[in-house]
Amino acid sequence: MMQTRYRSVFVSDIHLGTPDCKADYLLDFLDTIRCEHLYLVGDIIDLEALSHRQGWRHEHGRVLLKLVELARTGTQVTYIPGNHDAPLRALAGQCIAGIDVAVDAVHVGIDGRRYRVSHGDEFDTMDAGTSWLYILGDALHRVISWGNRCLHAWRRRKGKPYLPLSIIVKSHIRHAMAYIRNFESRVIRRAREDGYHGHICGHIHFGHVREEDGVLYLNDGDWVEHCTALVEDATGAMELLHWSEVATTLGRISREIILPSPTVFQAMAPLAEIPLDLSKIRRAA
DSSP states (O other): OOOEEEEEEEEOOOOBTSTTOOHHHHHHHHHTEEEEEEEEOSOSBOHHHHTTSOOOOHHHHHHHHHHHHHHHTTOEEEEOOOSTTGGGGGGTTOEETTEEEOSOEEEEOTTSOEEEEOOSGGGOOGGGOOOHHHHHOHHHHHHHHHHHHHHHHHHHHTTOOOOOHHHHHHHTOHHHHHHHHHHHHHHHHHHHHTTOSEEEEOSSSOOEEEEETTEEEEEOOOSSSSOEEEEEOTTSOEEEEEOSSSOEEEEEEOSSEEEOOOOGGGGGSOGGGOOOOGGGOEEOO
């Protein structure tokens, strides 16, 4: 199998142990790449969900085996637990099956830019605003997730590519988008205060590439709704990739250009039919 080589890869919010986990797409993605450093940016194993109900599937175990295989065959793997696998933060500083566990990390790109890497739940404070999960309510969120699974199953039977219903719904709720933008601004502000060129995180299940006054916000998204990963190539450029039946570049940031992630309207159409808006390319600061 032909493999694409990257310097670094960032994935988060896999939520192994839940029915929404798209482990098959993730396994396909991991099988097609090689990288020097793989960052697992939190909520990899959903210990919170597993404590309430059984949801472990065969392919979830295969994901763990693949991660161990990557660590064994030369990839440096760093696991930064999130809020759904928070008990694993107690293991920070240890190496388990070749995988380093850390609370957070500093990633230095090959172009010299320094990024803080964390799950991102530290920015999800009650006094900073109410998240879309609270706005929608837990019950409604479960209904939307169920609908996302049903739509995915139906489209698969019809031979159609994956379409993230939950992302579409989230994108059309004004309060949800306001929360996401405020979250991004808090992350950017902290990165600027701490002297980083940018911050890489997950947590809110909304992959996005964004620059604000020279500081980069890079959210690697998730593998339960949109199936996205952030990758760094040999030049230090960062790309946000969607991975399902159709692999699509959603955003790119390099020293030369900034191509932001698609707008919320682009989530409404099958990804294979979405042209990138080249009018948004602009010179980086």
